[in-house]
Amino acid sequence: MHALDIATRVWNHKWKIDPIVRSLIDNDFYKLLMCQSVFHNKPDTQVAFSLINRSKSVRLAELIDEGELREQLDHIRSLSLTRGESTFLRGNTFYGKRQMFSPEFMTWFENLRLPPYHLEKRDGQFELTFEGTWAEVTLWEIPALAVLMELRGRAVLDRMGRFELQVLYARALTKLWEKIERLRGIEGLRIADFGTRRRHSYLWQDRCVQAMIEGLGNAFVGTSNCHIAMKRDIEAIGTNAHELPMVYAALADSDAELARAPYDVLSDWHRDHDGNLRIILPDTYGTKGFLDRAPDWLTQWTGIRIDSGDPAKGAEIAIDWWKSRGEDPREKLVIFSDGLDVEKIIELHKRFTGRVKVSFGWGTLLTNDFRGLTPEDSLAPFSMVCKAVSAEGRPTVKLSDNPRKAMGPEDEITRYKRVFGVGEQEAMEVVV
Amino acid sequence: MHALDIATRVWNHKWKIDPIVRSLIDNDFYKLLMCQSVFHNKPDTQVAFSLINRSKSVRLAELIDEGELREQLDHIRSLSLTRGESTFLRGNTFYGKRQMFSPEFMTWFENLRLPPYHLEKRDGQFELTFEGTWAEVTLWEIPALAVLMELRGRAVLDRMGRFELQVLYARALTKLWEKIERLRGIEGLRIADFGTRRRHSYLWQDRCVQAMIEGLGNAFVGTSNCHIAMKRDIEAIGTNAHELPMVYAALADSDAELARAPYDVLSDWHRDHDGNLRIILPDTYGTKGFLDRAPDWLTQWTGIRIDSGDPAKGAEIAIDWWKSRGEDPREKLVIFSDGLDVEKIIELHKRFTGRVKVSFGWGTLLTNDFRGLTPEDSLAPFSMVCKAVSAEGRPTVKLSDNPRKAMGPEDEITRYKRVFGVGEQEAMEVVV
Structure with missing residues (x-):
C-alpha cells in the first residue's frame, strides 16, 4: 500500500547532486564549542587546514571524480544555518547548561558561509586546503572528511546491483x-x-x-x-x-x-x-x-x-x-x-x-565498520584526517603519544620534543 | 528527503486489520489450473478441506487470537477478482499458450467469492474446515495456510523492538x-x-x-x-x-x-x-x-x-x-x-x-527460512497442510511415498494399500 509521493519525486529532480552534507550543524558539537572559543579568544587568527590521507594505498583521486568532489564541497559552501537549527542551538541545554552559545556568536554563525577551498590532484591523492579566519576554516574539517569518505564509498556502491546493495x-x-x-x-x-x-x-x-x-x-x-x-x-x-x-x-x-x-x-x-x-x-x-x-x-x-x-x-x-x-x-x-x-x-x-x-x-x-563486507575490503574505512597545518604562516606541530600520528616539519618536531621533554615513544598501528 | 504521503496514511486508517491476503490470485497458479479442470470436469462435486497441523508442538490456538484469525479469513471472503487481475489471466501467455483459461471459467471466476469456513478450537489447535463445491473450496487451501503461518509469525514479531525487527x-x-x-x-x-x-x-x-x-x-x-x-x-x-x-x-x-x-x-x-x-x-x-x-x-x-x-x-x-x-x-x-x-x-x-x-x-x-534467527526458533516454519478430507461424504486417502505424509481413516488406508499394491515404505522426517 505504498503510494508514490509525486511531489517528493519531482522535488528530488531539482537536485543536480545527492548532497552528502545538508546542514551546517551536520558537524561535531565540539567543533562548534571550539569555534565559539576561537571566535571570542582568537578572532583574527589566520590558519590553513589540510586534508591528510594517512592510508597512501587508498588512491582517492583515482577513485573519486574531481568534479563530483567539487560539487559536494560547493554545496556545503551554499549552506547556512536554518532558523530551526539556530533555535536549537540557542534554546537547547547542553551538559545541563542553557545558553551555551553566546548571542554574539550565534549572530555571527547565522550569517556564516564556509570559506573557499583549494583543490588539486597530486600523485593519486587530492590536495585539499582551506585558508582563512580560524573560526570559519575550522568548520570545514568534519564535512570535508565526511564528503571524501562517502564519495569513496559511493564509487564502490555504484558498481553493485540493487539487491546486492540490500x-x-x-x-x-x-x-x-x-x-x-x-x-x-x-x-x-x-x-x-x-x-x-x-x-x-x-x-x-x-x-x-x-x-x-x-x-x-x-x-x-x-x-x-x-x-x-x-x-x-x-x-x-x-x-x-x-x-x-x-x-x-x-x-x-x-x-x-x-x-x-x-x-x-x-x-x-x-x-x-x-x-x-x-x-x-x-x-x-x-x-x-x-x-x-x-x-x-x-x-x-x-x-x-x-x-x-x-x-x-x-x-x-x-x-x-x-x-x-x-x-x-x-x-x-x-x-x-x-x-x-x-x-x-x-x-x-x-x-x-x-x-x-x-x-x-x-x-x-x-x-563505518564495513570491513569484510565487500571483495578486497573496498569499503573498509581508512585513516584520513583534516588538520590545522599552519597558523599565521607558521607550521603547526603535533607529537601525540603515538609517533605515527605525529605531524609537522622535522626540525619543528625536534624543537617541540625538546621543549616538551618528550623521549622515546611506542609506535602503534593507526587503523582509523 | 522522504515526505510523508498523507493520503496513503489516511487511507491506511480505514483498514481495521492489516490484511495478509489481499488478492484472490495471491494463490498458487496450479490451484487455478486445477480449479478450472474441476470446474469443467467435476462441477457438482461437494468436498471438505481441513487444516492439518502435523507439528503438534506448535500450539496454534494458543499463539494466535481466534478473533484475528476470523478477521483475516473474513477479509479473504470479501475479495473478488479485480479487473486488472482478470485481464492478466485472460490475456497472459502461460507456458507458451494463450487463453489458458476458458471464457466460461473466467466469467465464473470473476463472480466468485470464497465459501464460508468453520472454525473451532480444540486441544490447543484450530479445527478449520471448508465445505462446498470443489471448485470453490479448493481455492481456500493456499490463503488459509498463508494466514495461519503469518499470524503465528506476527504473534512472535509483536514482542520485538523496532530495531530488533530490522x-x-x-x-x-x-x-x-x-x-x-x-x-x-x-x-x-x-x-x-x-x-x-x-x-x-x-x-x-x-x-x-x-x-x-x-x-x-x-x-x-x-x-x-x-x-x-x-x-x-x-x-x-x-x-x-x-x-x-x-x-x-x-x-x-x-x-x-x-x-x-x-x-x-x-x-x-x-x-x-x-x-x-x-x-x-x-x-x-x-x-x-x-x-x-x-x-x-x-x-x-x-x-x-x-x-x-x-x-x-x-x-x-x-x-x-x-x-x-x-x-x-x-x-x-x-x-x-x-x-x-x-x-x-x-x-x-x-x-x-x-x-x-x-x-x-x-x-x-x-x-520462510527464519530458522535460527529467534530464541527457541519461534519463527521456524512448521509442517502444516490443508487437504481435501472428504468428497461426497466419503473420506479421502493419501498414501504418498513417505508413510508420515499418509492421511485418511485406517481401514481405508489398508484398502488403498491393497488396491494399489503398496508394500513396505521408508519413513522420513517431514520438516516442512
Missing part, C-alpha cells in the same frame, strides 16, 4: 547489532557516538544512533553529531581537540611561550566552561610531560580524554597523576576515544571501572 | 542471499519459487522472488504465486497436485474404479493440457505401483514431479520406468519439490544433470 546493508546492520548485543547489559557502561568524520554516510550514522538508542538505552549517552542530536532529541557530546593547542603553540614567539601554550588553551577554556566540558586532552605534545608540568587548577578538572598511544597506559598515567596531586581518581572521568571497537571497549571498561569513572567515544568502527 | 530481517536477507550465492553459476540450474503456502509473509515472498531475479537471472524460471508473477512480470509456474487423484479416488464406487481413478485424473488433464503442463505427480498412492500400471500414453508426458520419499530414489524409479517403456530419459523432465534447501538442490542437480532434464520447485525453505 544485502550489503543487511550484513552491515547485522554486524552493528551483534556489536551492540555484546555491549548490552554491561554494568555501568557509558558510551557516545563519535563517528561523524569517517562515517559511511549520514543515513548510516543516523541508523547507528538509532541502534544504540534501542539497544543500549541509558548506557548510550549521546552523539557528537549536532544535527542527529537535534533530530533524535538526544544529547550532543564533545569538548575540545588538538587544534587548539596546535594553533596556540604555532603562534608562540619563543620556546617559553611554546611551553606555556597548551596550558593557555586550557586556561581560556577554564574561563569559558565548567563541569563535563572541562576535559583535558593531554597528548598533543606527550601526555606524561604535559601532566607533570600541569598547574594545580587543572587537577580540579572533571576528566581526561585518551586519544592516542596505548589507552590503558594513558589511563594509568592519568590515575597516577591525580593520586600524586591528592585527587581521588574515582571522582574523575576518563574518556577513551581512539580507534575503539567492542573488544577494546569491554577490556578497558573491565580494567578501569571502579578505579575511575569511564566513558567511551566510539567513532569510525561504530559508524 | 536486524531480524537483515539476518534473514543475508541468509537468503548466501543461499542464492551458492546456487549462482551452477551450470544449467532451473529453479522456481514454490513457497506461497508456508511463506513468512507476502512481502517476504516477494522479496525472495526479487532476490532470485537479481541473483539467478535466467536460472530462476518463475513463481507459483500468480499475484507476484503478475506484479514482477515473470512466469507463473505449476501443474497439478494430490487433491485431484484423492478426490477422484474417493468418488470411486468399487475397487476397480478406485484402481483406475489416478489415471482418470491424468486422462482428463491430458485432454485439457499439453507440453510443460503434462507433468505426472505419481506418489499419491505409491510411485512404483502407479508407474508400473500406467497406460502407454502417460510415457509421452513431459515429466514427473517428485514430492515425497527419498527424491533421488524417486527420480531413479522414474528414469527406470521411462527406459523400460522405450523412452529416452534425457528428453524427460524431473521436477523436485519436496522440502528442498540449497544442499539438497545442489546434490540432486549434480546427480541427475545429463541423465534427465532437472528442475526445482523451492518452497518453504526459500520463503
Whole structure:
C-alpha cells in the first residue's frame, strides 16, 4: 500500500547532486564549542587546514571524480544555518547548561558561509586546503572528511546491483547489532557516538544512533553529531581537540611561550566552561610531560580524554597523576576515544571501572565498520584526517603519544620534543 | 528527503486489520489450473478441506487470537477478482499458450467469492474446515495456510523492538542471499519459487522472488504465486497436485474404479493440457505401483514431479520406468519439490544433470527460512497442510511415498494399500 509521493519525486529532480552534507550543524558539537572559543579568544587568527590521507594505498583521486568532489564541497559552501537549527542551538541545554552559545556568536554563525577551498590532484591523492579566519576554516574539517569518505564509498556502491546493495546493508546492520548485543547489559557502561568524520554516510550514522538508542538505552549517552542530536532529541557530546593547542603553540614567539601554550588553551577554556566540558586532552605534545608540568587548577578538572598511544597506559598515567596531586581518581572521568571497537571497549571498561569513572567515544568502527563486507575490503574505512597545518604562516606541530600520528616539519618536531621533554615513544598501528 | 504521503496514511486508517491476503490470485497458479479442470470436469462435486497441523508442538490456538484469525479469513471472503487481475489471466501467455483459461471459467471466476469456513478450537489447535463445491473450496487451501503461518509469525514479531525487527530481517536477507550465492553459476540450474503456502509473509515472498531475479537471472524460471508473477512480470509456474487423484479416488464406487481413478485424473488433464503442463505427480498412492500400471500414453508426458520419499530414489524409479517403456530419459523432465534447501538442490542437480532434464520447485525453505534467527526458533516454519478430507461424504486417502505424509481413516488406508499394491515404505522426517 505504498503510494508514490509525486511531489517528493519531482522535488528530488531539482537536485543536480545527492548532497552528502545538508546542514551546517551536520558537524561535531565540539567543533562548534571550539569555534565559539576561537571566535571570542582568537578572532583574527589566520590558519590553513589540510586534508591528510594517512592510508597512501587508498588512491582517492583515482577513485573519486574531481568534479563530483567539487560539487559536494560547493554545496556545503551554499549552506547556512536554518532558523530551526539556530533555535536549537540557542534554546537547547547542553551538559545541563542553557545558553551555551553566546548571542554574539550565534549572530555571527547565522550569517556564516564556509570559506573557499583549494583543490588539486597530486600523485593519486587530492590536495585539499582551506585558508582563512580560524573560526570559519575550522568548520570545514568534519564535512570535508565526511564528503571524501562517502564519495569513496559511493564509487564502490555504484558498481553493485540493487539487491546486492540490500544485502550489503543487511550484513552491515547485522554486524552493528551483534556489536551492540555484546555491549548490552554491561554494568555501568557509558558510551557516545563519535563517528561523524569517517562515517559511511549520514543515513548510516543516523541508523547507528538509532541502534544504540534501542539497544543500549541509558548506557548510550549521546552523539557528537549536532544535527542527529537535534533530530533524535538526544544529547550532543564533545569538548575540545588538538587544534587548539596546535594553533596556540604555532603562534608562540619563543620556546617559553611554546611551553606555556597548551596550558593557555586550557586556561581560556577554564574561563569559558565548567563541569563535563572541562576535559583535558593531554597528548598533543606527550601526555606524561604535559601532566607533570600541569598547574594545580587543572587537577580540579572533571576528566581526561585518551586519544592516542596505548589507552590503558594513558589511563594509568592519568590515575597516577591525580593520586600524586591528592585527587581521588574515582571522582574523575576518563574518556577513551581512539580507534575503539567492542573488544577494546569491554577490556578497558573491565580494567578501569571502579578505579575511575569511564566513558567511551566510539567513532569510525561504530559508524563505518564495513570491513569484510565487500571483495578486497573496498569499503573498509581508512585513516584520513583534516588538520590545522599552519597558523599565521607558521607550521603547526603535533607529537601525540603515538609517533605515527605525529605531524609537522622535522626540525619543528625536534624543537617541540625538546621543549616538551618528550623521549622515546611506542609506535602503534593507526587503523582509523 | 522522504515526505510523508498523507493520503496513503489516511487511507491506511480505514483498514481495521492489516490484511495478509489481499488478492484472490495471491494463490498458487496450479490451484487455478486445477480449479478450472474441476470446474469443467467435476462441477457438482461437494468436498471438505481441513487444516492439518502435523507439528503438534506448535500450539496454534494458543499463539494466535481466534478473533484475528476470523478477521483475516473474513477479509479473504470479501475479495473478488479485480479487473486488472482478470485481464492478466485472460490475456497472459502461460507456458507458451494463450487463453489458458476458458471464457466460461473466467466469467465464473470473476463472480466468485470464497465459501464460508468453520472454525473451532480444540486441544490447543484450530479445527478449520471448508465445505462446498470443489471448485470453490479448493481455492481456500493456499490463503488459509498463508494466514495461519503469518499470524503465528506476527504473534512472535509483536514482542520485538523496532530495531530488533530490522536486524531480524537483515539476518534473514543475508541468509537468503548466501543461499542464492551458492546456487549462482551452477551450470544449467532451473529453479522456481514454490513457497506461497508456508511463506513468512507476502512481502517476504516477494522479496525472495526479487532476490532470485537479481541473483539467478535466467536460472530462476518463475513463481507459483500468480499475484507476484503478475506484479514482477515473470512466469507463473505449476501443474497439478494430490487433491485431484484423492478426490477422484474417493468418488470411486468399487475397487476397480478406485484402481483406475489416478489415471482418470491424468486422462482428463491430458485432454485439457499439453507440453510443460503434462507433468505426472505419481506418489499419491505409491510411485512404483502407479508407474508400473500406467497406460502407454502417460510415457509421452513431459515429466514427473517428485514430492515425497527419498527424491533421488524417486527420480531413479522414474528414469527406470521411462527406459523400460522405450523412452529416452534425457528428453524427460524431473521436477523436485519436496522440502528442498540449497544442499539438497545442489546434490540432486549434480546427480541427475545429463541423465534427465532437472528442475526445482523451492518452497518453504526459500520463503520462510527464519530458522535460527529467534530464541527457541519461534519463527521456524512448521509442517502444516490443508487437504481435501472428504468428497461426497466419503473420506479421502493419501498414501504418498513417505508413510508420515499418509492421511485418511485406517481401514481405508489398508484398502488403498491393497488396491494399489503398496508394500513396505521408508519413513522420513517431514520438516516442512
